[in-house]
Amino acid sequence: MSAEEKGKISVETENIFPIIKKWLYSEKDIFLRELVSNASDAITKLKKVALTEEFEGGSDYRIDLNFDVEKRILTIEDNGIGMTIDEVKKYINQIAFSGATDFAKQYQNAENKAEIIGHFGLGFYSSFMVSKQVTIETKSYKSGQAAVMWSSESGTDFSITPIEKNTRGTKISLYLDSESGEYLDKWKLKELIKKYCDFLPVSIYVQGEKTNREKPLWSEEPSKLSPEDYKDFYSYLFPFSGESLFHIHLNVDYPFRLQGILYFPKLTHELEASKNGIKLFCNHVFVSDNASELIPQFLTILKGTIDIPDLPLNVSRSYLQNDPLVKKISNHIIKKVADRLIDDFKKNRAKYEENWNDISIFVKYGVLTDEKFYDSMKDHIIFKNSENGFSTVSEYWEKNKEKNQNKIFYANETEMGSVYMELLKSQGLEALLVDSKIDSHLIQHLEGKNPDWKFQRVDSEIADQVLDKESKTEIVNESNETESNRITKLFEVALPKEGVQVKVEALKSVDVPGVILLPEFMRRMTEMNSMFNKEDTKSMLKSHTLMVNSKSPLVKSALQAFEGVNPEKGKKLARVIYDLSLLSAKVMDEKEVSEYTKRTTEFLQEIFST
Numbered sequence: 001m002s003a004e005e006k007g008k009i010s011v012e013t014e015n016i017f018p019i020i021k022k023w024l025y026s027e028k029d030i031f032l033r034e035l036v037s038n039a040s041d042a043i044t045k046l047k048k049v050a051l052t053e054e055f056e057g058g059s060d061y062r063i064d065l066n067f068d069v070e071k072r073i074l075t076i077e078d079n080g081i082g083m084t085i086d087e088v089k090k091y092i093n094q095i096a097f098s099g100a101t102d103f104a105k106q107y108q109n110a111e112n113k114a115e116i117i118g119h120f121g122l123g124f125y126s127s128f129m130v131s132k133q134v135t136i137e138t139k140s141y142k143s144g145q146a147a148v149m150w151s152s153e154s155g156t157d158f159s160i161t162p163i164e165k166n167t168r169g170t171k172i173s174l175y176l177d178s179e180s181g182e183y184l185d186k187w188k189l190k191e192l193i194k195k196y197c198d199f200l201p202v203s204i205y206v207q208g209e210k211t212n213r214e215k216p217l218w219s220e221e222p223s224k225l226s227p228e229d230y231k232d233f234y235s236y237l238f239p240f241s242g243e244s245l246f247h248i249h250l251n252v253d254y255p256f257r258l259q260g261i262l263y264f265p266k267l268t269h270e271l272e273a274s275k276n277g278i279k280l281f282c283n284h285v286f287v288s289d290n291a292s293e294l295i296p297q298f299l300t301i302l303k304g305t306i307d308i309p310d311l312p313l314n315v316s317r318s319y320l321q322n323d324p325l326v327k328k329i330s331n332h333i334i335k336k337v338a339d340r341l342i343d344d345f346k347k348n349r350a351k352y353e354e355n356w357n358d359i360s361i362f363v364k365y366g367v368l369t370d371e372k373f374y375d376s377m378k379d380h381i382i383f384k385n386s387e388n389g390f391s392t393v394s395e396y397w398e399k400n401k402e403k404n405q406n407k408i409f410y411a412n413e414t415e416m417g418s419v420y421m422e423l424l425k426s427q428g429l430e431a432l433l434v435d436s437k438i439d440s441h442l443i444q445h446l447e448g449k450n451p452d453w454k455f456q457r458v459d460s461e462i463a464d465q466v467l468d469k470e471s472k473t474e475i476v477n478e479s480n481e482t483e484s485n486r487i488t489k490l491f492e493v494a495l496p497k498e499g500v501q502v503k504v505e506a507l508k509s510v511d512v513p514g515v516i517l518l519p520e521f522m523r524r525m526t527e528m529n530s531m532f533n534k535e536d537t538k539s540m541l542k543s544h545t546l547m548v549n550s551k552s553p554l555v556k557s558a559l560q561a562f563e564g565v566n567p568e569k570g571k572k573l574a575r576v577i578y579d580l581s582l583l584s585a586k587v588m589d590e591k592e593v594s595e596y597t598k599r600t601t602e603f604l605q606e607i608f609s610t
Helices: 016-027 030-049 085-107 113-119 123-129 186-196 227-237 317-322 324-347 349-369 371-380 393-400 419-426 438-449 483-494 520-528 534-541 553-563 567-584 590-609
Strands: 005-008 062-068 073-078 131-139 147-152 157-163 169-176 203-206 244-252 258-265 278-282 285-288 303-307 382-385 390-392 407-412 432-434 454-457 500-505 514-517 544-549
Touching: 030 062, 030 073, 030 123, 030 169, 030 186, 030 285, 062 186, 085 131, 085 147, 085 157, 123 131, 186 203, 186 285, 227 244, 227 258, 227 303, 244 303, 244 324, 244 349, 258 324, 258 349, 324 349, 324 371, 349 371, 349 382, 349 438, 382 393, 390 393, 393 407, 407 419, 419 514, 432 438, 438 454, 483 500, 483 544, 483 553, 483 567, 514 567, 544 567, 553 567, 567 590
Parallel strands: 062 203, 278 303, 407 432, 407 454, 500 544
Antiparallel strands: 005 157, 062 073, 073 169, 131 147, 131 169, 147 157, 244 258, 258 303, 278 285, 382 390, 382 432, 514 544
16 A cells, blocks of 8 residues: 545444434543553454464563643554554444444434443444544554554544554554543543553553553462462452452353452441442453342342453443343352352351351342242351350251240340340240341241241240249139239239230249230331331330239239229339330330339339338
8 A cells, every 4th residue: 555545434424423422421431441452452362373473573562551731642552463454444444333333323312321332332433432533553463564544533534544663553542622631641541541451461551650450360270379369359459448258269161251259348237238349340351340230139248350251341231131141140159159158157167157247148138039049048047046156047946846836936136135035044945036127037038938937036925935834823802803813903904005915924933023025927027117116116015915924022012002002002013013024125215214214213202201
């Protein structure tokens, strides 16, 4: 070629540029990802050629970004495979713009910006998002091939001119438009390279300064890596996130290609979760920090990287939702997570229990939302128990089903020292401890999966084992009333009548005058609907049972006073027993505690003044 050649790409592309500007303006940073990725590909191709062919030039492969503020020019240059004149015509004039033509036809009147980005392969043409003119200077690695320059100002008209270029590779010059001066800044460019191209397998320099890390840990052989390597990489990816609990290294070649490292972060509370915990890559190029279609929701608490070479760079949410490959990858990740947890459970139970506070939320959520994860993890869900240890439900069931009469007693962890727990423990019974709102859903789910299991909250019903069934109530008055009838009458007279039921039982322990019983179903539904706060507690307390211990000396004293010369004293003492029961149940608010304190103080003063 000895002279300049001019031409027009296609008359159909004349409206592409304004459409690109309209729809992708806010996403224009990705032009740099596209051009640097292309440069990396050119070097990768040359590395493959070097395995079978000889060519001039060394092996110091690199990509250079430079800019001239006064001339408003940004250049991206590589020393990769380069292009011949015919390759320029093929890859730039034909292939690169064919996608642009399809875009113009399909989306010039579209409204859904996100879908547009996903469907349109930006590639080289993304350079026109920020430029008023683009030039390509390129020389093929093949000997005897002339260097050429391709240039276009509009994206439709172009010229190809022979030039002098002594080295192989490609240099793209962007003559930035008036709205894109931000890319004439070293720190901005370094930031974008670190975000999108940090792990490309070639050194990237910005104004002569090495910018990218280059080597992703996930592409290394796990057997060659130390715990410190994984720890350092986690700190690099997620600075100021503390340490992770443990990790999973993903490395699959068949039936799909997948690499990555998933970390289990140490959480400070159950609702803590990172929205951008997992970074999605394609051939080491950053694609998105939202991998929600690849990662089930219950695993979004994880942090790390996933690299899927077979995904397009400009992947859309709809693509991820509909691609069967994505579902296979998702299932594989779920399996690998379950396998790791089960392995820890079996090989190092103590460490598994130590980590449980940090992993329990996503495990519980996982078994509730994913059937396969439930099948894998159902025998590895553990609960703290009232014996200061941990148990799976199956372990608890096998140990206690006979003496518990096929019930699984459970309580909130805060109730370890409650009167309910003391009653259970006094008879050699134990309970599982729950500590989060999700446990109500989990218990319901486990009961549905295991019909033999019946969970009973310790404060919803007094266990038969703590009742003194051999204690017989005698008829003691001329009206044929039992002691239980008379105690019931006393408390019904003494207490607020709204929603309070009185039930009299003889307990084996005489130390407990009374306890509040809250309906199991109501408690579960309240917590499952995430409405268990003070206001809802009050509402729930309108319907509850006061179980009075007929063997309590305090109860007997109240009954004696009520039926004797001081009925008012008996009623006041009954109210004190009721208040103490409410206090033990930890359901009084500040106002109610204040009223109780005032009422009790007056009663004590009355007693000691007589």
